[in-house]
Amino acid sequence: MDSKTFPADIFPWNENFQTGISVIDAQHRKLVELLNKLASHLAYGEEKPELNMIFNELTDYAQYHFKTEEGIWNKYLATDKLAVDHAGTHHSFVDEVIKLRGKQETFATEQMIEEIVVFLTHWLAFHILESDKHMAKIVLSVQLGLTLDEAKDKARKEMSGALRVLIETILSMYDTLSSRTLQLMREVAERQRAEDKLRLSRKVIDSTLEAIFITDQDGMIIDTNPSFCLDVQLEHAQIVGRDVRQLKPSLFSQDKSDEIWRTATESGHWAGETVGRDAGGEIEGAWLALSSIKDSHGVITHYVGVISSITHLVKRQQILEVEANHDALTGLPNRRLLQDRLDQAITHSDRAGRVMALCYLDLDGFKQINDTLGHDAGDDVLRLVAARLGKALRGEDTVVRLGGDEFVLLLGDLDSEESAVQFLNRLLKDISQPMSIFGNSAEVTASIGVTFYPRDQSAPEQLLKHADEAMLTAKREGKSRYHFYS
Numbered sequence: 001m002d003s004k005t006f007p008a009d010i011f012p013w014n015e016n017f018q019t020g021i022s023v024i025d026a027q028h029r030k031l032v033e034l035l036n037k038l039a040s041h042l043a044y045g046e047e048k049p050e051l052n053m054i055f056n057e058l059t060d061y062a063q064y065h066f067k068t069e070e071g072i073w074n075k076y077l078a079t080d081k082l083a084v085d086h087a088g089t090h091h092s093f094v095d096e097v098i099k100l101r102g103k104q105e106t107f108a109t110e111q112m113i114e115e116i117v118v119f120l121t122h123w124l125a126f127h128i129l130e131s132d133k134h135m136a137k138i139v140l141s142v143q144l145g146l147t148l149d150e151a152k153d154k155a156r157k158e159m160s161g162a163l164r165v166l167i168e169t170i171l172s173m174y175d176t177l178s179s180r181t182l183q184l185m186r187e188v189a190e191r192q193r194a195e196d197k198l199r200l201s202r203k204v205i206d207s208t209l210e211a212i213f214i215t216d217q218d219g220m221i222i223d224t225n226p227s228f229c230l231d232v233q234l235e236h237a238q239i240v241g242r243d244v245r246q247l248k249p250s251l252f253s254q255d256k257s258d259e260i261w262r263t264a265t266e267s268g269h270w271a272g273e274t275v276g277r278d279a280g281g282e283i284e285g286a287w288l289a290l291s292s293i294k295d296s297h298g299v300i301t302h303y304v305g306v307i308s309s310i311t312h313l314v315k316r317q318q319i320l321e322v323e324a325n326h327d328a329l330t331g332l333p334n335r336r337l338l339q340d341r342l343d344q345a346i347t348h349s350d351r352a353g354r355v356m357a358l359c360y361l362d363l364d365g366f367k368q369i370n371d372t373l374g375h376d377a378g379d380d381v382l383r384l385v386a387a388r389l390g391k392a393l394r395g396e397d398t399v400v401r402l403g404g405d406e407f408v409l410l411l412g413d414l415d416s417e418e419s420a421v422q423f424l425n426r427l428l429k430d431i432s433q434p435m436s437i438f439g440n441s442a443e444v445t446a447s448i449g450v451t452f453y454p455r456d457q458s459a460p461e462q463l464l465k466h467a468d469e470a471m472l473t474a475k476r477e478g479k480s481r482y483h484f485y486s
Helices: 022-043 048-077 081-102 109-143 148-158 162-193 202-207 226-232 254-267 311-325 335-352 366-373 375-392 419-431 460-476
Strands: 211-216 221-224 269-277 283-294 300-309 355-364 398-403 406-414 435-437 440-442 445-453 481-484
Touching: 022 048, 022 109, 048 081, 048 109, 081 109, 109 148, 211 226, 221 226, 254 269, 254 283, 335 355, 335 398, 335 406, 335 445, 335 460, 355 375, 355 419, 355 460, 366 375, 366 440, 375 398, 375 406, 375 419, 375 435, 375 440, 406 419, 419 445, 419 481, 445 460, 460 481
Parallel strands: 445 481
Antiparallel strands: 211 221, 211 300, 269 283, 283 300, 355 406, 355 445, 398 406, 435 440
16 A cells, blocks of 8 residues: 555644754654654554665654754754753664664564554654754744853743643643554554455444444434434434534534545545534534545445544643733733734735834833832733723724833724824823722823834834834823824
């Protein structure tokens, strides 16, 4: 069987594996490709000479990749312990691959395949996400002008918190999916080798936690396991004869359903993540593997689907994305999300021929509130100001908290620069209204610097710098006012 016809990857590439260093990312993709090639040949029972050739290819390319990596790390980290330890993991990987290859003669086939695949997928995912990404962050920071100690400290902080949870989540998912996908590939291979037989193990199906369904060639259910019945909250007799796409609309959304069934029909298998809403409107995520079954004449007679719930992973990822892109105190978009919103505003301005105002806002008198009433009172002031800004803006506008008492406003789709004047006057008035903070009266004003696009044709980073400069001018001119950059 040609490797290109294998229906699924044991190790699907994930954009989270990008390190930001193009040559390393390209080589990582090649390693993933070789790993999938080896896993597929193992699962499909290739002869030993073919497996040895692929093992050699993987080992040789890994050594070439490690040499490239170490050259980059050593250029910036020299004899640093991180680089030395990293090189040590490379040597241990090659030794382990050679040792696993030597066990082909003594291991039972299934046991040998399982050990090799689990080791390779886990090692590669962990090495890229945990180690290579860490090293790359240090190198990229040094390239930007940081000292080695500053770059290491910055990388350590970035590799903790939300990113740490994401890494652990992805590693856990790959541990589970690699063995599950391998099992599905074996099932497909067995069905292809015995095209006129469809033998499902009732005991395995009934006891598995995964929901399994079998349909006819039209997608009408002919059999399920108890987990599927529990999932749809219906008895087996109520399910048989019904269209699986209607029973599980969250799996077969309108934008994906045709692709899933077409791929399973043409290639024999479709596997991937699906996210939709169940009958109650709740987000439901699952890993679906759909396979087609053919008779001895090559005609599709049935489809078999295996559903593994990953709803908790989907929800966790959504939480991580919100935390990564929004300010924890005010809930406003943060500096990270500002770049994306600013790029969108510039694109819209270019396309529609409209004006965009970038406003850099800094509060006047905020430090005094912190000093006299305390930081909790200061936090309350920031939340109230954020609420006033959000209320004043239109739907197409964006307010971002950069940090401290600094905010950025994106006013898009303006007829002209003069259109911003009335808004800014009203905004200054709204912000200066007295506040009640823990029973104390407090007041702040704002100094605002403004630059207009497309009159200011600078890059996004420069636009922000120009607005900041204009804000400082507004402060020097007496505060509680705005100033246009020119």
